[in-house]
Amino acid sequence: MVDVDLDATAKEVLLATLASPKTAAELSRILDLSGSVVVDYLELLERFGLVRVVLSYFGRDGRIMRYYEADLPIDTSDLGVEEPVRS
Incomplete structure (x- = not known):
């Protein structure tokens, strides 16, 4: 698992997508950030595999609407659960 050091804004965007999927426009309103900033952070988080x-x-205006959801990796090593063997 790769460690990622996120700034405060990236963490806010990620946390906002934990409860339910949201569009960039919704995140922009919730976090009081410009749409372009939110889209930049979503693209970054998507590249790191943290949102999908x-x-x-x-949409009605012809633009693509995307709903993003947090996709956080879960470390199950301390739960005593064995990873499935893939052949």
């Missing part, structure tokens, strides 16, 4: 698009569709 769970739904996308064309």
Whole structure:
């Protein structure tokens, strides 16, 4: 597992997507950030594998609407659960 050092804004964006999927516009309103800043952070978090698009569709205005959800890796090593063997 790779350690990622996120700044405060990236953490806010990530935390906001934990409870339910949200669009960049929703995150922009919730976090009081510009849409372009939110999109930049979402792209960064997606590259790190920390958020993923769970739904996308064309809106009425023809733009693609994407819903993002946190996709945090879970470390199960301390739970005594063995990883499945893949062949």
